Amino acid sequence: xxxxxxxxxxxxxxxxxxxxxxxxxxxxxxxxxxxxxxxxxxxxxxxxxxxxxxxxxxxxxxxxxxxxxxxxxxxxxxxxxxxxxxxxxxxxxxxxxxxxxxxxxxxxxxxxxxxxxxxxxxxxxxxxxxxxxxxxxxxxxxxxxxxxxxxxxxxxxxxxxxxxxxxxxxxxxxxxxxxxxxxxxxxxxxxxxxxxxxxxxxxxxxxxxxxxxxxxxxxxxxxxxxxxxxxxxxxxxxxxxxxxxxxxxxxxxxxxxxxxxxxxxxxxxxxxxxxxxxxxxxxxxxxxxxxxxxxxxxxxxxxxxxxxxxxxxxxxxxxxxxxxxxxxxxxxxxxxxxxxxxxxxxxxxx
Amino acid sequence: xxxxxxxxxxxxxxxxxxxxxxxxxxxxxxxxxxxxxxxxxxxxxxxxxxxxxxxxxxxxxxxxxxxxxxxxxxxxxxxxxxxxxxxxxxxxxxxxxxxxxxxxxxxxxxxxxxxxxxxxxxxxxxxxxxxxxxxxxxxxxxxxxxxxxxxxxxxxxxxxxxxxxxxxxxxxxxxxxxxxxxxxxxxxxxxxxxxxxxxxxxxxxxxxxxxxxxxxxxxxxxxxxxxxxxxxxxxxxxxxxxxxxxxxxxxxxxxxxxxxxxxxxxxxxxxxxxxxxxxxxxxxxxxxxxxxxxxxxxxxxxxxxxxxxxxxxxxxxxxxxxxxxxxxxxxxxxxxxxxxxxxxxxxxxx
Numbered sequence: 001x002x003x004x005x006x007x008x009x010x011x012x013x014x015x016x017x018x019x020x021x022x023x024x025x026x027x028x029x030x031x032x033x034x035x036x037x038x039x040x041x042x043x044x045x046x047x048x049x050x051x052x053x054x055x056x057x058x059x060x061x062x063x064x065x066x067x068x069x070x071x072x073x074x075x076x077x078x079x080x081x082x083x084x085x086x087x088x089x090x091x092x093x094x095x096x097x098x099x100x101x102x103x104x105x106x107x108x109x110x111x112x113x114x115x116x117x118x119x120x121x122x123x124x125x126x127x128x129x130x131x132x133x134x135x136x137x138x139x140x141x142x143x144x145x146x147x148x149x150x151x152x153x154x155x156x157x158x159x160x161x162x163x164x165x166x167x168x169x170x171x172x173x174x175x176x177x178x179x180x181x182x183x184x185x186x187x188x189x190x191x192x193x194x195x196x197x198x199x200x201x202x203x204x205x206x207x208x209x210x211x212x213x214x215x216x217x218x219x220x221x222x223x224x225x226x227x228x229x230x231x232x233x234x235x236x237x238x239x240x241x242x243x244x245x246x247x248x249x250x251x252x253x254x255x256x257x258x259x260x261x262x263x264x265x266x267x268x269x270x271x272x273x274x275x276x277x278x279x280x281x282x283x284x285x286x287x288x289x290x291x292x293x294x295x296x297x298x299x300x301x302x303x304x305x306x307x308x309x310x311x312x313x314x315x316x317x318x319x320x321x322x323x324x325x326x327x328x329x330x331x332x333x334x335x336x337x338x339x340x341x342x343x344x345x346x347x348x349x350x
Numbered sequence: 351x352x353x354x355x356x357x358x359x360x361x362x363x364x365x366x367x368x369x370x371x372x373x374x375x376x377x378x379x380x381x382x383x384x385x386x387x388x389x390x391x392x393x394x395x396x397x398x399x400x401x402x403x404x405x406x407x408x409x410x411x412x413x414x415x416x417x418x419x420x421x422x423x424x425x426x427x428x429x430x431x432x433x434x435x436x437x438x439x440x441x442x443x444x445x446x447x448x449x450x451x452x453x454x455x456x457x458x459x460x461x462x463x464x465x466x467x468x469x470x471x472x473x474x475x476x477x478x479x480x481x482x483x484x485x486x487x488x489x490x491x492x493x494x495x496x497x498x499x500x501x502x503x504x505x506x507x508x509x510x511x512x513x514x515x516x517x518x519x520x521x522x523x524x525x526x527x528x529x530x531x532x533x534x535x536x537x538x539x540x541x542x543x544x545x546x547x548x549x550x551x552x553x554x555x556x557x558x559x560x561x562x563x564x565x566x567x568x569x570x571x572x573x574x575x576x577x578x579x580x581x582x583x584x585x586x587x588x589x590x591x592x593x594x595x596x597x598x599x600x601x602x603x604x605x606x607x608x609x610x611x612x613x614x615x616x617x618x619x620x621x622x623x624x625x626x627x628x629x630x631x632x633x634x635x636x637x638x639x640x641x642x643x644x645x646x647x648x649x650x651x652x653x654x655x656x657x658x659x660x661x662x663x664x665x666x667x668x669x670x671x672x673x674x675x676x677x678x679x680x681x682x683x684x685x686x687x688x689x690x691x692x693x694x695x696x697x698x699x700x
Contacts, residue, residue, distance in 0.1 A: 030394035044380035049475035125399035
């Protein structure tokens with residue numbers, strides 16, 4: 001206990017900076033936080049388990065960064081402004097060098113997004129990190145998964161698939177032809193996409209002004225679009241009212257190195273179902289697409305239109321077979337034809 | 351993933367009940383919660399690791415109950431009213447019977463204290479449960495560890511040491527003389543104290559009206575009183591201003607079975623440093639002690655005066671040697687004489 005408190009005091013207490021005088025951070029039974037007027041509280045939780053969510057060789061700096069980043073990405077997808085976070089850290093031992101790197105990772109991402117650490121728990125056990133992040137949004141302005149409408153344009157931010165390729169680099173799993181052509185700098189770029197992702201908070205505070213629904217891409221684009229459909233379809237009464245997503249694979253934004261990977265492998269599955277993107281996927285009604293582009297440009301974020309939300313009924317009138325697709329409710333088109341990606345189920349935790 | 355979502359939907363989604371229409375629980379990137387006016391938010395986090403914080407044989411029902419209870423106990427110690435909680439559950443496999451028992455434990459304690467589960471994360475790995483609980487308190491009314499004053503009376507709720515004895519029962523570690531005399535019903539009572547503790551929320555909403563400082567007793571009475579002193583002494587400028595706690599061992603409230611244990615063993619260390627009490631320890635100025643007793647009586651909670659907060663300077667004038675005691679800052683008296691408990695450092699996580 002003495003050592004646990006030392007650790008918390010010396011490494012983590014400085015991360016509590018930025019609180020108001022009448023707020024309480026680390027050091028009591030709980031944190032006490034002020035609440036902005038006319039706002040709602042947004043709470044998100046993500047756990048990273050060593051060997052499951054990141055390779056065991058990942059540096060403690062990167063583990064810390066990513067633990068906070070994945071939660072900020074969830075806040076971004078709700079349209080929330082980051083507030084503060086709690087940390088539950090389970091570590092196998094009291095390794096000061098590991099903990100120092102971990103605290104530095106927390107400090108850097110906390111500073112970048114003005115997120116103080118306000119409390120938590122440090123326990124002994126297999127390496128597991130749970131961050132619960134808190135944000136604020138103007139009352140009633142949450143952007144939910146459930147808001148997708150027929151006719152909506154599906155958009156994503158920046159590039160898709162770099163995190164999944166980063167995992168291949170980390171695990172030395174890149175196919176030989178790609179390995180021969182890839183630059184060292186591109187490997188580093190992919191590893192950074194995997195290990196130190198940047199949540200797309202630049203859009204979040206204005207997300208509600210143009211988006212009908214949103215999700216962050218953590219399980220893989222296909223799975224995450226499915227989640228939007230799943231929630232948006234809960235109010236459907238008849239089968240023909242069900243919403244389906246049609247995505248044009250040719251419109252999916254790829255980095256240069258992801259394009260190199262596709263040119264060599266045609267392995268879209270890894271990029272679309274690999275996960276770890278931490279980009280936003282949102283749907284916008286056509287009349288708001290220009291507003292979305294304008295706001296994204298001001299925020300310095302690229303957005304791409306990759307498809308649309310249609311009704312099952314509409315799909316029926318097209319050339320697309322419904323048999324294979326409706327389970328996933330995501331139809332992929334390439335050169336205008338249906339494109340089947342085997343087992344495109346996204347990341348499976350179990 | 352599909353199975354993870356099934357699990358969350360079927361077992362955990364019903365636990366989200368009780369939210370308002372404009373609030374969002376499980377099923378999106380994050381939960382969206384309303385905020386009561388003129389209140390502050392209190393956030394607490396506690397992790398339980400299998401084999402570290404509970405024996406591996408503990409039932410999933412009990413693990414679930416305790417995971418929430420220990421956090422509610424922290425809310426109680428801050429004087430906060432429970433709001434809602436998030437759950438990060440890491441499980442080694444997708445065992446439906448285990449998960450069903452776990453969900454029942456969550457459901458029962460959630461219903462008892464009107465705490466909806468609003469979100470979380472389910473991951474695959476060694477059994478680890480992190481609950482982040484949220485409560486509300488009127489602005490500026492938090493009861494902190496740091497508020498103890500010279501002259502304060504130290505009080506505890508109910509009985510001390512039953513949780514520690516419960517662990518002895520669970521691990522079949524009771525000394526032979528006690529084992530021979532203990533009733534089966536008392537063993538069950540002790541196991542319940544360990545596994546299904548009841549947080550002392552009955553006092554929490556009025557705690558600020560009488561208590562200067564408070565903590566919940568999770569690390570053991572001695573360690574937790576030390577935490578109060580540690581925080582309350584941060585503003586001390588000279589050594590003689592430092593606050594010390596003097597506790598009369600004879601005044602510590604014991605259950606019948608704990609008294610039986612002491613009569614046979616005189617092993618106060620296990621009861622005072624064992625932890626897992628989830629009672630409250632608070633300090634009250636003498637003029638408020640009657641108010642405290644009145645409020646506790648109305649809430650059906652026993653409180654006992656077990657000692658007082660004195661200055662180091664005051665201690666100097668007494669018969670108590672300062673050498674051994676000031677490191678821990680807790681002096682134990684028995685029959686008016688100093689009473690040394692070897693290694694009384696509380697529960698050590700590492």
